Amino acid sequence: MSNLTRYMIKRVAILSLTLVLAIYATVVIANMGGYVDKLLKDQIKFEIVQRLNRDPKFAALSNEEKERLIAVQFNARIKAAGLDQPFPIRSVIQLTNALTLNLGRASFLKSASGSSMVSEIILERLPRTILLFTTGTVLASLLGLYLGLQQAKKALSRFDRSMILFSIFTYVQPPWFFGILFILLFSFYLRIFPPGGMVSAPPPADPLGYALDLLYHLALPLITWVFATFGYWSYTTRNIVLQTMSEDFVTAAKARGLPSNRVLFRYVLRPASPPIVTGMVFALVFSWTGAIITEAVFNWPGLGLLFLQAIEVLDAPVLIGLTVVLAYLIFLTVILLDIIYAILDPRIKISG
Amino acid sequence: MSAPPTGLKQVFREVLRSKTGVIGIILLLFITSLALLTPFVAPFDIAKKWNDIQWWSDNPVLAAPGWMTIIMPDKYSTTIILDEFSSTTTQQGDIRIITLTGSFRYSFRNFPSEIKLVLDADYEVQKPQIRITLSRPDGEDIVIFQGLPNKGENIVNLSLDPQSQDLIVSYLFSNFGVAPSAVYPEVVLFAVKDANMNDRMKASVLRGIYRLNIDVIAFDDKTDVKPRLYVYGNAFGLFGTDAFRRDLIVGIMWGAPIALAFGTIAAVVTVLLQVIIGAAGTWFGTRSDELVQRAADFFLIIPVLPILILVNIIYGINIWALLGWVILFSLVGVSSKVARSMVLQIREEQYIEAAISYGASKKRMLFLYILPRMLPYMFALIALSAPIYIFLEAALSFLGLGDPNIPSWGRILGDAYGEGALYLGYWWWVIFPALMIILVSLGFTLLAYSFDKVVNPRLREE
Numbered sequence: 150m151s152n153l154t155r156y157m158i159k160r161v162a163i164l165s166l167t168l169v170l171a172i173y174a175t176v177v178i179a180n181m182g183g184y185v186d187k188l189l190k191d192q193i194k195f196e197i198v199q200r201l202n203r204d205p206k207f208a209a210l211s212n213e214e215k216e217r218l219i220a221v222q223f224n225a226r227i228k229a230a231g232l233d234q235p236f237p238i239r240s241v242i243q244l245t246n247a248l249t250l251n252l253g254r255a256s257f258l259k260s261a262s263g264s265s266m267v268s269e270i271i272l273e274r275l276p277r278t279i280l281l282f283t284t285g286t287v288l289a290s291l292l293g294l295y296l297g298l299q300q301a302k303k304a305l306s307r308f309d310r311s312m313i314l315f316s317i318f319t320y321v322q323p324p325w326f327f328g329i330l331f332i333l334l335f336s337f338y339l340r341i342f343p344p345g346g347m348v349s350a351p352p353p354a355d356p357l358g359y360a361l362d363l364l365y366h367l368a369l370p371l372i373t374w375v376f377a378t379f380g381y382w383s384y385t386t387r388n389i390v391l392q393t394m395s396e397d398f399v400t401a402a403k404a405r406g407l408p409s410n411r412v413l414f415r416y417v418l419r420p421a422s423p424p425i426v427t428g429m430v431f432a433l434v435f436s437w438t439g440a441i442i443t444e445a446v447f448n449w450p451g452l453g454l455l456f457l458q459a460i461e462v463l464d465a466p467v468l469i470g471l472t473v474v475l476a477y478l479i480f481l482t483v484i485l486l487d488i489i490y491a492i493l494d495p496r497i498k499i500s501g
Numbered sequence: 502m503s504a505p506p507t508g509l510k511q512v513f514r515e516v517l518r519s520k521t522g523v524i525g526i527i528l529l530l531f532i533t534s535l536a537l538l539t540p541f542v543a544p545f546d547i548a549k550k551w552n553d554i555q556w557w558s559d560n561p562v563l564a565a566p567g568w569m570t571i572i573m574p575d576k577y578s579t580t581i582i583l584d585e586f587s588s589t590t591t592q593q594g595d596i597r598i599i600t601l602t603g604s605f606r607y608s609f610r611n612f613p614s615e616i617k618l619v620l621d622a623d624y625e626v627q628k629p630q631i632r633i634t635l636s637r638p639d640g641e642d643i644v645i646f647q648g649l650p651n652k653g654e655n656i657v658n659l660s661l662d663p664q665s666q667d668l669i670v671s672y673l674f675s676n677f678g679v680a681p682s683a684v685y686p687e688v689v690l691f692a693v694k695d696a697n698m699n700d701r702m703k704a705s706v707l708r709g710i711y712r713l714n715i716d717v718i719a720f721d722d723k724t725d726v727k728p729r730l731y732v733y734g735n736a737f738g739l740f741g742t743d744a745f746r747r748d749l750i751v752g753i754m755w756g757a758p759i760a761l762a763f764g765t766i767a768a769v770v771t772v773l774l775q776v777i778i779g780a781a782g783t784w785f786g787t788r789s790d791e792l793v794q795r796a797a798d799f800f801l802i803i804p805v806l807p808i809l810i811l812v813n814i815i816y817g818i819n820i821w822a823l824l825g826w827v828i829l830f831s832l833v834g835v836s837s838k839v840a841r842s843m844v845l846q847i848r849e850e851q852y853i854e855a856a857i858s859y860g861a862s863k864k865r866m867l868f869l870y871i872l873p874r875m876l877p878y879m880f881a882l883i884a885l886s887a888p889i890y891i892f893l894e895a896a897l898s899f900l901g902l903g904d905p906n907i908p909s910w911g912r913i914l915g916d917a918y919g920e921g922a923l924y925l926g927y928w929w930w931v932i933f934p935a936l937m938i939i940l941v942s943l944g945f946t947l948l949a950y951s952f953d954k955v956v957n958p959r960l961r962e963e
Contacts (some may be wrong), residue, residue, distance in 0.1 A: 151896075163795065163798065164802070167795070167798045167799045167802050168802055169803075170799055171802045171803040173812070174803060174808075175803075175804075175808060178808060178811065178812060179811055179814075179815065181816075182554065184815050247592075272860065313950070314521070314947075314950065317946050317949065317950050318946050321885070321889065321892070321942045321945070321946050322888075322892070322939070322942060323892050325894065325899070326892065326895075326935070326938070329914065329923065329931060329935065330931075330935060333923050333926075333928060333931055334925045336923070337923060337926050338922060338926075339861060344923060346925050377774070380797040392692075406787075406811055408675075430801070431801075432837065434801060434802075437804070438804060438805065438806040438807070438903065441806060441807070442896050442899060442900065445900065446918070456807070456810065456900075457676060457900060460810065460814060460900055460901065460902065461901075463814060465811075465814065465815065466812065468807070468811050468814060469811065471807060472807040472808055472810075472811055475804040475805065475807050476802060476804050479802050479804060480802050483801065483802065485796075
């Protein structure tokens with residue numbers, strides 16, 4: 150087994166444990182005061198009554214017998230679901246359910262296909278969130294990396310200093326905040342972009358028209374996201390590149406008369422890339438939660454808007470499901486970047 | 502490039518010497534003085550009344566800032582309140598006829614947004630009969646109200662009240678022979694008399710002195726009527742009003758102490774905790790270091806905002822409980838990483854070796870020799886995290902999950918968004934709270950930048 154694989158296995162093991170802990174914390178917090186238990190019991194009762202009501206034999210029974218039948222079935226289901234167990238055991242059951250994405254039934258919300266299973270509702274929304282924020286993050290990182298390099302080349306110039314201020318400023322302002330101002334400016338006053346949504350209603354029928362319509366709606370949230378996040382990338386890149394540039398081996402490479410592009414890519418960017426990746430971890434993790442309100446502002450029908458809709462109707466199962474899914478997404482992001490980090494950093498290959 | 506200053510006093514002096522530092526401090530001083538002024542300008546019970554829609558009913562709805570009447574006098578007007586009347590009484594047998602007359606000048610170039618009549622009536626048994634006429638500068642008399650008021654305050658919104666609308670329709674019908682299905686009393690009453698006088702776009706404003714005549718037929722001695730007329734404009738106060746007629750200056754001013762207190766307390770506590778935990782972890786050996794690193798992974802993966810939303814939905818928390826939860830979820834974080842790398846550097850320095858050689862305890866070294874060295878960095882980190890927590894509160898309030906008892910900037914923005922201010926162009930409702938958040942975060946950001954410049958030599962301008 151190579152050092153790289155060993156390192157990765159160790160990291161994945163540690164992070165998986167962390168994920169379990171994080172989701173367990175969610176379960177415990179959600180269930181303080183028995184809130185989730187009550188929810189689950191109500192759901193079970195609802196399902197039993199619904200099923201029995203469809204049975205003509207049930208309708209013929211007297212009220213007392215009906216009550217008794219419901220109680221018997223209810224108790225059996227409670228026992229089967231482990232809801233009669235003490236909290237420590239119950240919390241473990243809930244944890245396994247959450248980890249296996251067995252997220253239960255939504256109280257009110259439904260997916261577009263009509264399902265009220267939380268996992269299906271979330272799965273339907275996930276690709277839209279990924280479309281917007283992955284595109285946005287890729288664009289922002291490329292722009293930021295390029296500008297950061299230019300800044301490092303001309304460190305402390307007027308351009309560099311104003312970029313630093315811009316970066317710190319946009320790092321602090323969340324994207325949704327720019328979203329509000331951009332909608333007012335570009336959508337209401339300049340009428341360039343639609344104020345929100347993903348496609349027009351009704352959406353164009355032909356695939357090309359649909360794609361163009363999607364692009365038209367994607368533009369403003371995408372611009373907002375890139376505008377709000379590229380500064381952070383350029384600032385991180387600039388600082389790390391500048392730090393690497395002052396290393397002796399870079400000076401030596403320059404002294405040997407190597408072409409400056411070669412110095413930049415081989416001697417500066419290569420060793421600078423692992424810490425840049427570390428910076429990415431924070432940016433991306435931050436972006437998953439930043440996405441929630443940005444989507445709500447732009448009416449973008451992804452996970453974030455689902456959050457808002459679940460808040461509006463107080464749909465606790467959906468909220469808990471979303472929290473669990475977000476923990477998973479952050480977990481996967483960190484793992485992915487860990488892999489990239491391990492490939493980029495030569496020290497890991499040697500020492501493990 | 503000289504070594505960065507380490508003494509706190511030195512750092513502060515350098516921060517005050519930099520342009521960004523001075524601007525940052527000025528901005529923060531401005532917001533702080535605003536926060537300190539707030540209780541005097543808008544006492545807390547006004548802020549508490551933020552949720553009491555009745556309290557704001559005398560204000561115009563969705564009015565732009567008052568100073569818009571100076572910038573665009575053709576489009577904006579302020580509210581006229583007529584509450585001074587001269588009265589004459591004549592006795593006719595058992596009944597008394599009271600005539601109240603008041604006048605006001607209407608010189609705006611646009612129509613009022615709404616007209617409201619308040620009749621404060623009192624009587625013994627039989628309700629008095631009231632008939633109210635508006636005498637216009639062109640000599641037209643239009644009856645705007647006819648009826649029997651109840652005891653106490655009678656509020657008649659002429660723009661919405663069907664009976665008043667009927668009176669206007671009959672006026673239009675008797676003059677032009679048409680009875681429009683939708684009638685706008687606030688336009689008709691103040692328009693030059695012609696066939697277009699019910700059309701806000703086509704009618705022109707009749708400017709001059711208007712007189713309000715209130716004829717009261719009283720049936721007993723106790724009978725008394727105190728009228729008030731509100732001719733609402735579309736501009737009000739310094740920051741305008743929202744869809745619930747609330748004076749935005751109250752919410753915006755109260756947002757300042759709330760944002761400052763929340764942001765600063767959260768930033769100071771979390772940075773201190775994170776730095777101490779991060780530094781202690783590294784300082785006390787590999788095992789504790791490993792523990793802190795794993796804890797950092799945990800706090801990285803746990804989705805804080807969703808959990809805060811969840812907690813809020815399930816338990817409904819106020820701002821102080823929110824503060825507690827925020828601190829709980831920020832025990833280990835970015836500042837711990839900074840502290841860790843600094844301890845790794847500092848522990849190689851000679852004065853630490855010296856401390857070890859004369860047998861100082863590890864705890865003493867941490868708290869007296871190492872943590873004080875990090876103070877300038879901590880200030881930078883605090884200044885950088887304060888706006889992040891301000892925005893966190895704003896984000897939750899925006900979603901309608903903030904403390905329901907207090908107005909905050911995020912909540913105002915959330916209300917504005919919810920009422921469609923972005924699509925209907927109520928810019929003042931969005932711009933001013935947003936501007937306040939930008940000013941505060943800009944102040945902290947500039948301060949953080951100037952601290953960073955002093956303590957981080959790669960940024961120094963030399």
